[in-house]
Amino acid sequence: MNASNMTASRLLGAASVAALVALLAACASPSPAPILLALPPAITGVPTTAASAPGASASAPLLAIRRVNIPEYLVARRVRFRADAATLAEWPNTYWAERIEIGVSREFVSALRQQLPGWAVCDAGCGDQSPALSLQVDIVPMDYVRSTQKLVARARITLQTTDVSQRTLQSLELAYEIPAGADTAQAQAQAVTELIRQIATATAPLVVNTKR
Numbered sequence: 384m385n386a387s388n389m390t391a392s393r394l395l396g397a398a399s400v401a402a403l404v405a406l407l408a409a410c411a412s413p414s415p416a417p418i419l420l421a422l423p424p425a426i427t428g429v430p431t432t433a434a435s436a437p438g439a440s441a442s443a444p445l446l447a448i449r450r451v452n453i454p455e456y457l458v459a460r461r462v463r464f465r466a467d468a469a470t471l472a473e474w475p476n477t478y479w480a481e482r483i484e485i486g487v488s489r490e491f492v493s494a495l496r497q498q499l500p501g502w503a504v505c506d507a508g509c510g511d512q513s514p515a516l517s518l519q520v521d522i523v524p525m526d527y528v529r530s531t532q533k534l535v536a537r538a539r540i541t542l543q544t545t546d547v548s549q550r551t552l553q554s555l556e557l558a559y560e561i562p563a564g565a566d567t568a569q570a571q572a573q574a575v576t577e578l579i580r581q582i583a584t585a586t587a588p589l590v591v592n593t594k595r
Contacts, residue, residue, distance in 0.1 A: 419480040420462055420568055422487070423576045425494035425583070443503045446590060447514035447545060448495065450506075451488045452521040458484055462568050465526040465535075472529070474568040491520065491579045498587035516552070516593060517543045520582060527563070527571040534561040534574035538582045542593050553593050557585055 456471060457463055460479055466472040479486070492506045505512065521539045528535055542553040561578050563570035 415476060418474075418477040418568070420477055420572055421480040422483075422490055422572050422579075425490040425576050425579050426497050443501055444515040445503045445505060445509065445512055446499065447509050447517045448488075448492050448504060448506045449517065449519045450484065451491050452519075452523070453484055453487055453525050454523050457525060458482070462571065464529045464571060466529065474571075477568045487522070487575065487579060490576060491583060494580050494583035495586055498583050499590060502590065514545045516590065517545045517549070518586070518590065519543070520586070522578070522582070525575070525578070527574065529566065532563045532566055532570070534559070534563065534571070534578055536561070536578055538578075538585075540582070540586050540589060542589060553589050555585065555589055557582070 461473040462477045462479060463471045463473050488506065492504060496504045505514065519541045521541075522536055523539075525536045526534070536559045538557050538559065540553075540555045540557070541551060544550045544552060559578055559581060561574045561581075563574045
């Protein structure tokens with residue numbers, strides 16, 4: 384083997400060793416722990432599992448709240464945001480700690496319960512109780528637009544009778560733009576909770592003023 388071939392062989396060997404060392408180092412480096420994101424509580428200092436609003440008596444009218452509907456494209460473990468008019472993207476290594484539609488519904492019930500001190504609220508089958516009204520909230524869209532750091536949403540609030548006819552008594556549509564405090568997934572979650580609070584505030588007088 385001549386000198387040039389020996390030099391080339393040494394260089395190739397050194398490069399292979401360096402690549403192997405880099406590969407072993409990468410394998411040895413632990414992956415960053417996933418970020419588990421939860422919605423901040425809509426009401427602080429108030430147990431979200433309470434059966435009814437503070438002050439509601441046993442004879443208070445009962446409101447049945449169905450699960451809040453949100454866009455299907457947001458129902459995922461990864462935390463998604465709107466990248467542009469036709470594209471969604473995901474925050475790196477960030478996951479919802481629970482199903483997002485479950486968290487949204489729970490916090491909405493909590494926020495609305497506080498707004499209706501004269502009512503009792505149930506958010507499931509209501510057991511053997513007889514609700515006076517049934518409430519459905521649909522939030523479509525519910526997009527965090529990262530370029531503007533705003534949560535853009537439209538809510539449709541529908542109050543119905545609880546008999547077989549399920550007759551609509553009140554219906555209201557509202558548009559929202561909720562600014563986020565930072566360009567982070569945590570700020571997106573906080574904006575979602577603020578949206579929930581504002582929808583609950585708009586819903587409460589609709590319930591109170593509806594003739595049953």
